[in-house]
Amino acid sequence: MFAAPLRPLLARPAIRPALAALVALAAASARPALAEETGAAAPRYNGFGTLAGFAVDPADDWGFRRETTQPGHHGDDGLRVEQDTRLGLQAQWSASPQVELVGQFVFKSRADTAPLSDNIAWAFAAWHPMADWTLRLGRTSPDLFLLADVRNVGFAYPWIRPNVEFYGWVPLSSSDGLDVTHEWTTGESRWRAKLFTGTSAITLAAKQEDDTDTHVRIKWFNGGTLTMDRGSLTLKATFAEARTAAGGAADRALGREVLGAVAGLPLPVIPEQATALLESYPSGLYITRYAALGAAWEHGPWQLQAEVARLTGNFSATKGWFGYGSAAWRTGSLTFFGMAGYARDSEAPLPETNWYPVLAPIAGPALAAGAQAVADGVTSASNNARIDQHSVSAGVRWDVGPQTALKLQLDDIHTAPYGGGLWAFNTNDAHHALVLSAGMDFVF
């Protein structure tokens, strides 16, 4: 699954600082004693990982996925381990109290044509001109949710995986750019405000048998967060906007030309359908706006967490509401948890069209067939990606050691008609499935 047409690694902007960081880390590792004398810390090497598998009931064609960047497999393929199994390696070095270099690699299931450079989750330099200011340059995690930095670190949360309805649809796992953070205290509260800007490249895994992976380039990704920590309570607000260039510009332009022509015909119903199809995707950049609120609270044995997000944009698939809530109760080395999630695209599914019988006598069989093909393609792509799903989950985490945890989780997932966008090989029918997962998380 990692086989891909390799691009020269040095062509990626994030690779150069990553290589520079590795060289610096190697040099620092050779002289740890001197490092502490100069106010620096010795480089630290840590890692994390998950070994997990799941089975789906009913074992039908639908393929459960943790994230849309991962390929799915039919449910009747039996036990699957690739969705949640991953390995992370991290290196950090404080060259001085003001400067840090951080690199993290995450190896997990990705789209077949995803480049190797996607395994670089982080590669950044952090500078603290003052203790309460941080500038980071390089590749970081997009700060879109509470678990933005630890999304891949299973040991950091009680569940097998972050809620799929809230986290699964977000294809963005890293961005190359700059962020600035300022921290301050008011009374018992600690505040953290961040602004970020960057770009990113994403490979969305093919969802259907006859699909291919989709490569998109986020040309512009800007936003900000405001976080408050007060005791064991954390509140976070996020806003971000992304402008994305998708491939196939020539095909999209031709499709818009065909739909535009059909929308201008003096016919009942069909022109309105063509107009709806035209409005379902943009002629230029795809614009997505994201706003979210998150809260986490620990009180005694209880851990509560919830997030809600609103998505808007200039194409139908980016308008929706997403959210989840989780409650966990810890007793000794066991943590019992329950979670509920919800995701729903605001736009109704595009109606199926049947233009050929009406257009053929007017425009001829060939043009009518072409127009029908364009309509079918746009309708299928939009409806197949549409998300309308909710789930309820329950499980247990057992901390068998200070660095190892075992987990067991059962998810009850209901998908509405035209709502299976998070799944692979989904149809437009409603769907109900139970997903039983078991796994082990570890850190070192």
Added chain:
Amino acid sequence: MLRPAFLRRLLAFCAAFAIWLPAHADIFVVVPATSTVKTMTQKEVVDIYMGRTRAFAGGEFALPFDLPRDHPGRAAFYQALTGMGPAQINSYWSRLMFSGQVMPPQPLPGEAAMADVVKRNPSAIGYVLQEPSDKGLHVVLVLKESK
């Protein structure tokens, strides 16, 4: 020569007194003698050792040092400082260290190394289990360890 009855009463009194009195050992939070930091509150030390701030109260950068993970003094320090046991502390930092935002305190081989490194580093903060006699170290906080 003491009579046996008196000895028995004396031993009983000593045993009762020993049970009644909990064993206390002090843990000394230290900075270099050249540091501008002269005293710290327990909350300020907690914030540094739990990664909530990277600076002393006056705004100077703080570089915290730690004992090895399996050192009994480390467990005693965090218990006295935060009330959290070693498993909780390890779990807390296991989550935080992969956030990319903050690093755990740098571990050193032992107390001798701790004293040596802290006194030679102007930003350092560390802890030792006995009152330091080295004039290169300055005690900013004393924690009581309860057993």
